[in-house]
Amino acid sequence: MPQSRKSQISLIDTPYYHCVSRCVRRSFLCGEDKVTGQSFEHRRGWVEERLLFLGSVFSIDICAYAVMSNHTHIVLCVDKEQADYWPMEEVLWRWHQLYQGTLLSQKYQRGDKLSKSELFTLEETTEIYRQRLYDISWLMRNLNEYIAREANKEDNCTGRFWEGRFKSQALLDESAVLACMAYVDLNPIRAKMETTPEASKHTSIQNRIQSLIKGEQPKILMPFVGNHRQDMPKGIAYSLIDYCELVDCTGRCIRDDKAGHIDHHNNPILERIGLNSEQWLILTTEFEQHFHTAVGSEHMLQQFKQHTDHQRIRGMAKARVLLQQA
Structure with missing residues (x-):
């Protein structure tokens, strides 16, 4: 039985959420129809453009996204305080x-x-x-309905474009947020659509790298603002360069189809969140396999469980293995 959004979203526990929408008619909707040879690749641009526009309207920041051929991944951060101030x-x-x-x-x-x-x-x-305007369901509804209407207009047909409701995962701590962002950014590499993050079209990591080359950060995405300090600005409390380097290194391990090794003592992000390379690589390649409604340490999962009245939360055992500090 589908769970209510109330049981999946708890702003008391976290403002960060991973949302996934899948096409009901599969890959040819946004990719290439192998039967007719017709390309629908341009629709990925529709999704990206609409998503970034909605990020400028809603009080919800976009942390990461990847528009694939038959599904989308988005990491969002709800800013209720900002909306209340308007x-x-x-x-x-x-x-x-x-x-x-x-x-x-x-x-x-x-x-x-x-x-x-x-x-x-x-x-x-x-x-x-x-x-x-700070409700994730309203943002996702606006995004998906808009794309469905445009696609049906182009196909001269009616009917559903997306599978039922979008999937939502609460990201309960920094490790979960960063691992999920990297998991999303590396989607094209895992799918063997691209070989490097900077070449991964319709992803936030390509957007960030292109801006970083110019010495900037994309204004349409939630910024990386460096380490925690007094008068901390709004953003992700890590260095953008460190994040891009970590994603690039992780992508190399995935692309070469090897277990690989990332020295967490030489990587500021892994050192700070206390995960070893094995934990990190499992999280960034199998994130959705091991967690369902929420992702975080066992303690954070227990709190989320109480606040959302769940009888049980899937992923407790994996949290002990993958999200405990090395």
Whole structure:
């Protein structure tokens, strides 16, 4: 039986989530139809463009993504605090980037004067919009419905484009977040579609590397902001260069189809999160095989279990092996 989103998303435990959507008609929807030879590769660009646009509208940061031929992987970070801080004008402006809103919200946007009762009604509506703008389900719904409509229009057909609901995994600690981001960024290499991260099309790692070459970070992705310190800016508390080097090294191990070895004493990220190369390589190649609803240390999984009223959480045994410090 499918689980409710309430049992999968708990902002008390973490703002980070790994979301996966799969096409119902498989690879030819976004790749190449081997029967007709027709290419639908351009649809991967649709998904990437729409996702990055939604990241600029919602109070949800995009940490990593990979648009594959028949599925998408996205790592998201919900920023409820930012959404709560937005004034009504900001909330309505953002909502109108996606939907028409109501007659009252349209009047307000035009600068028309509202009565007290109309303003009270609009304030209630604004609070509903505010909650939706930091709701992962609303972001994924907007992304998937938009792509489905465009694909069906191109195919001149109707019907479902995506399998049921998207899959969501809560990422409960830094190790889980970084391992999942690398797992997502390395999807094309594991699938043998590409040989290097910088050549991996429609992925966040290619986006980050292209910006890094210019000495920048992509504004459309959640930034890496270095080690923890006072007055810490919003972002991922690691070095972007260290992350890119770790992903590149991991990709080499995967590409060469060898167990490989990454010296965690010489890699600042692995040293800090306390994982050895064997643990890291298993996580970045088999992440979805070992965990279901949530990923993190055994202690964090127990807390998530209590807060979401689960009777049991799959992956406890693997958490002891893969996410305990080496």
